Amino acid sequence: MQREEIQLLIISLSIVLFTLLLMLFILFYFFQKKKSRFLVEKMEDDQLFQSELIKSKIEIKEQTLTTISRELHDNIGQILSVALMQMNILIENESKCTKENLINLRYLVNKSLDEIRVLSKQMNGDIVIKSNFIDIVSDDLQRIEQLKKIRCKLNVSGKMQQINREHETIIYRIIQESISNILKHSHSETITIDVGFDTESCRIKITDSGKGFDLDTIVKGNGLVNIETRAQVIGAAFHIASASGKGSEINIDYPIHTAHTLDYGEN
Numbered sequence: 021m022q023r024e025e026i027q028l029l030i031i032s033l034s035i036v037l038f039t040l041l042l043m044l045f046i047l048f049y050f051f052q053k054k055k056s057r058f059l060v061e062k063m064e065d066d067q068l069f070q071s072e073l074i075k076s077k078i079e080i081k082e083q084t085l086t087t088i089s090r091e092l093h094d095n096i097g098q099i100l101s102v103a104l105m106q107m108n109i110l111i112e113n114e115s116k117c118t119k120e121n122l123i124n125l126r127y128l129v130n131k132s133l134d135e136i137r138v139l140s141k142q143m144n145g146d147i148v149i150k151s152n153f154i155d156i157v158s159d160d161l162q163r164i165e166q167l168k169k170i171r172c173k174l175n176v177s178g179k180m181q182q183i184n185r186e187h188e189t190i191i192y193r194i195i196q197e198s199i200s201n202i203l204k205h206s207h208s209e210t211i212t213i214d215v216g217f218d219t220e221s222c223r224i225k226i227t228d229s230g231k232g233f234d235l236d237t238i239v240k241g242n243g244l245v246n247i248e249t250r251a252q253v254i255g256a257a258f259h260i261a262s263a264s265g266k267g268s269e270i271n272i273d274y275p276i277h278t279a280h281t282l283d284y285g286e287n
Contacts, residue, residue, distance in 0.1 A: 072253045073186050076193035096135045103128040135167070153192040154180065157213060160199065164211065168203065171210045178217035181276045187254045191224070191274060194247050198226045198270050201244070206230025208267065217276075224272040232262045 106125050110117045154176055161172035183191070195213065202208055208230030216223045244260065247270070251258035255275055262268035 069186075069253050072250055073189060076190050076250065079193060079197075096132050099128055099132045099135070103132070152180070152183075153188050153195070154215060156192055157195055160196070161211065161213070164199070164203070170203075170208065173210070173212045175212070175214045176217075177215070181217050181219070181222060183222065183274075183276065187274070190250050190254050191222075191256075191272070194250050194272060195224065195226065197247055202226075202228045202230065202268075206232070206268065219276070221276055222274045224270075224274070226270040227267060229267045232264050232266045232268050234264050235260070235262055 103125055106121065106128070110121060110125070154174075158174050161174055164170055165172045199211060202211055206228050208228035210229045212225075212227045214223075214225040214227075248258050251272055257271075257273040259271045260268065261271075
């Protein structure tokens with residue numbers, strides 16, 4: 021009888037041990053499956069991020085070249101054409117070669133040189149990688165004020181946080197595309213950009229005083245879709261508010277995952 025009990029105990033322990041091993045195997049299988057799914061999703065997210073980063077860099081360069089080409093043709097070309105026309109008049113009629121006319125001619129040449137200097141700052145498409153997006157946006161707004169005669173204002177508050185350079189490139193592209201949409205569609209006389217930093221986030225607000233649009237009826241174009249997609253890629257919240265005749269407002273809330281700060285102060 022005692023032998024039978026021992027055999028029964030051995031069998032019971034074997035069953036328990038087998039059950040435990042089976043449960044461990046099942047748990048390990050599901051853990052590995054979940055881990056594999058997580059790695060695949062992470063790879064897909066990384067690929068999407070790198071794709072958007074490369075796309076942003078290319079678009080920054082393309083928009084820079086397009087802006088320079090347009091301004092050379094429409095603005096600087098026009099100034100130099102007027103200067104050339106005045107020079108031809110002075111050559112053909114020496115009596116008109118007065119000091120006043122020469123001063124006017126010098127003014128046109130100097131003005132064209134000033135415009136070229138403004139555009140030259142835009143020639144380096146990778147400048148956003150080497151500097152911070154605040155400085156680049158400030159340069160962009162100064163150029164717009166000079167060339168487009170639109171009142172621009174940049175307000176910066178808080179201590180500037182150190183942001184991942186790749187994320188910063190995408191943030192700059194979001195701002196650049198928002199400004200481009202304002203210039204193309206809103207007919208606004210003002211552009212205001214507010215950037216606020218705290219230890220946890222960078223909040224960006226881009227407002228204009230243009231014609232606005234009805235959010236319920238407007239169809240999202242590529243510009244807004246790109247902005248929203250890029251905000252999601254860097255983990256930022258995106259919100260747009262607008263109404264017909266009341267301008268528009270774009271808000272981006274980017275979470276900061278680093279504690280390192282640069283003493284920027286308030287602007």
